[in-house]
Amino acid sequence: MSNQIGLGLHHLKTLNALRQTGSLVEAARMLHLTQSALSHQVKELESRIGMELFVRKSKPLRFTSAGLRLLTLADDLLPQIRLAEQDLLRLAGGESGRLHMAIECHSCFQWLMPTIDSYREHWPEVEMDFASGFNFAPLPALARAELDLVITSDPLLSPELVYIPLFDYEMLLAVSRRHPLAQKEWIAPTDLRQETLITYPVEHSRLAVFKDFMDKAGEEPAATRTAEMTLMMLQLVASQRGVCALPNWALAEYLDKSHIQCRPLGEQGIWCTLYAAIRAEHQEQPYIVDFLETAKETCFSRLDGIRPCKTNEVSYSLSTVL
Amino acid sequence: MSNQIGLGLHHLKTLNALRQTGSLVEAARMLHLTQSALSHQVKELESRIGMELFVRKSKPLRFTSAGLRLLTLADDLLPQIRLAEQDLLRLAGGESGRLHMAIECHSCFQWLMPTIDSYREHWPEVEMDFASGFNFAPLPALARAELDLVITSDPLLSPELVYIPLFDYEMLLAVSRRHPLAQKEWIAPTDLRQETLITYPVEHSRLAVFKDFMDKAGEEPAATRTAEMTLMMLQLVASQRGVCALPNWALAEYLDKSHIQCRPLGEQGIWCTLYAAIRAEHQEQPYIVDFLETAKETCFSRLDGIRPCKTNEVSYSLSTVL
DNA sequence: TGAGAATAATGAGTTTGATTCAATTTGCGT
DNA sequence: ACGCAAATTGAATCAAACTCATTATTCTCA
Numbered sequence A, B: 001m002s003n004q005i006g007l008g009l010h011h012l013k014t015l016n017a018l019r020q021t022g023s024l025v026e027a028a029r030m031l032h033l034t035q036s037a038l039s040h041q042v043k044e045l046e047s048r049i050g051m052e053l054f055v056r057k058s059k060p061l062r063f064t065s066a067g068l069r070l071l072t073l074a075d076d077l078l079p080q081i082r083l084a085e086q087d088l089l090r091l092a093g094g095e096s097g098r099l100h101m102a103i104e105c106h107s108c109f110q111w112l113m114p115t116i117d118s119y120r121e122h123w124p125e126v127e128m129d130f131a132s133g134f135n136f137a138p139l140p141a142l143a144r145a146e147l148d149l150v151i152t153s154d155p156l157l158s159p160e161l162v163y164i165p166l167f168d169y170e171m172l173l174a175v176s177r178r179h180p181l182a183q184k185e186w187i188a189p190t191d192l193r194q195e196t197l198i199t200y201p202v203e204h205s206r207l208a209v210f211k212d213f214m215d216k217a218g219e220e221p222a223a224t225r226t227a228e229m230t231l232m233m234l235q236l237v238a239s240q241r242g243v244c245a246l247p248n249w250a251l252a253e254y255l256d257k258s259h260i261q262c263r264p265l266g267e268q269g270i271w272c273t274l275y276a277a278i279r280a281e282h283q284e285q286p287y288i289v290d291f292l293e294t295a296k297e298t299c300f301s302r303l304d305g306i307r308p309c310k311t312n313e314v315s316y317s318l319s320t321v322l
Numbered sequence C: 001t002g003a004g005a006a007t008a009a010t011g012a013g014t015t016t017g018a019t020t021c022a023a024t025t026t027g028c029g030t
Numbered sequence D: 001a002c003g004c005a006a007a008t009t010g011a012a013t014c015a016a017a018c019t020c021a022t023t024a025t026t027c028t029c030a
Helices: A009-021 A024-031 A035-049 A065-092 A106-122 A138-143 A208-217 A230-238 A248-252 A286-302 A316-321 B009-021 B024-031 B035-049 B065-092 B106-122 B138-143 B208-217 B230-238 B248-252 B286-302 B316-321
Strands: A098-103 A127-132 A149-152 A161-176 A196-199 A223-226 A243-247 A260-264 A270-279 B098-103 B127-132 B149-152 B161-176 B196-199 B223-226 B243-247 B260-264 B270-279
Touching: A009 A024, A009 A035, A009 A065, A024 A035, A065 A106, A065 A286, A065 B035, A065 B065, A098 A106, A098 A138, A098 A286, A106 A127, A106 A248, A106 A286, A138 A149, A138 A161, A138 A270, A161 A208, A161 A230, A161 A248, A161 A286, A196 A230, A208 A243, A208 A270, A230 A243, A230 A260, A243 A248, A248 A260, A270 A286, B009 B024, B009 B035, B009 B065, B024 B035, B065 B106, B065 B286, B098 B106, B098 B138, B098 B286, B106 B127, B106 B248, B106 B286, B138 B149, B138 B161, B138 B270, B161 B208, B161 B230, B161 B248, B161 B286, B196 B230, B208 B243, B208 B270, B230 B243, B230 B260, B243 B248, B248 B260, B270 B286
Parallel strands: A098 A127, A098 A149, A196 A223, A196 A243, B098 B127, B098 B149, B196 B223, B196 B243
Antiparallel strands: A149 A270, A161 A243, A161 A260, A161 A270, B149 B270, B161 B243, B161 B260, B161 B270
8 A cells, every 4th residue: 555656766867768769669668678568668657547657640740748757757766876886896896996998989079078977977086098090990098908998889799898889879980061962861882982082090891881881882982081080080181182971979069060961871870889898897897887887877878869778798709600 | 898887766865864763673664674674685785885884883874985975965865856746746637636635642742743744745736624623523523524634643543534644652650750750760650559649631431541551451540630721741750740641753852851751661671663654545646645744854854863664554343354 | 741760659578776574693781 | 403484596477567569639831
């Protein structure tokens, strides 16, 4: 008779995910559950409350007043719980540690900076450092324990490394607004035959445009040139010096301002996953785990166009079995 | 890997109960769980956090910093959840209703007033009223639906009534500090042979001092006289006009101030349960359920000496089976 | 408007975590 | 050292929450 409703934290998390994603399927993916689970869960909760939590029909998913009430509750509670858990982890498992990281793509600074900022508040003792640039291979360095974390979308499987997926994103081709390709709905590999493709200065085999798009069709762009920074690439694109493939979330903020448009690669689009690579021994380390958690939160709250990823973790043993 | 700790609301509730009661046994009783359950629960949580939550030895149960951190979390979250659930209940199941109540013992005003105050904030539409006094029988009136809630420690089983236990309390004998009985550790039935016993003006068979103490031993006090109010009784006791049996929680606030002392009745003491009687059909009514919830909260936070009760609910069918 | 794809609901079966029960250990007062 | 109450422990049980497989609904685009 007590606790009529029996609200649980998972309910709040579900509602929250539901709001962020706008659909059961996506929310389920974000929570690493099945869509069925959520359906049951919500239904059960609704029956206990005695009214619906959201209107099912209608695409961007509208919440009822009851749903909204629970969402405000979630907004109050979840962050507090997050903080408390962080405090506990710090209290328990050594406050300090080393977190030397490297990113493979400069765009990542966009979310890495805020991530680090909020992380540092909670782990002031963790010694942080980064390296970036295309002139050295970070993953081997990670395996050798010269680094502790590498952000990459191009996993290099190795027994001592584990890849934690952060989010899925789409590779888009950025073209000038006046460029003929801007007219097309989506880009075919042959469309790039006469284009100059601007890329980061790394081997083509590690770039999704090549690996998953051009190479598959046996096509090549007319020319390639490299640039180290996203902004510079976009300047070149805007000046009609070429086209380039970039993550949708990195592009998002430039789309209105600049004279740039973007188009999917292929009819389905090319979707990639961004991973955080860490050494397997670090998998349970509170200060590492919390960094990853913070990173995901930051990304999902600041980046447009990204999606929660299906898989939960990629390690050597796991994926070599597949 | 996500959500390292997996904190749940039941953890917070447990910690909270542990603080209030000071022991696993009592906390378990308060939560209507076994003590074993709590032991497992706490142990599991501690193992996930990686440190102890409280020091086991040491009687008034000391919390570690981790434990304290979680308690502050509990203090933040639990009330918010409570509020949200109230809001939902109101949203869902009609905001209004009738709540006419009666108390059998004037002392209950002590906790009933604050209960009503905080209740009214959340259920402004509920129409409240009370009756009190010894000149009419409230339980039959409740069965006849003239009342909706009766506070009593003396259940009168009837098929349409249900008794929700609020808390357990001890009946104590109040005596003047200069009274000879003040010297005794505890009071025996024979001790009252030459005393004047002051009681509320109801049948003796409904008073625990008689039913569970004197009658059992076949004893009688030298005389009895009645008074309607606790305060008046205590004045009489202080003036050596007699002794009286009152609930420990009702006595608590007068002990220091006045020249009154109190002693257990019998070696084990006499423990009673205070119930809220409602009509069975009202068992699920949100506005009733919430009133009971509010009452319990108020009692446990304001009354000294009371204990959570073992049983969860007493109804006609249930107890006639026993 | 009707076929196909995506999303949601449903039912049965399974898993997992929380709880109980029974037995044992620990701590404390005499 | 003994005895009692409280706490721990392990095995067994139970129920909530989840998955899988299927069906129903809704959306969208020809």
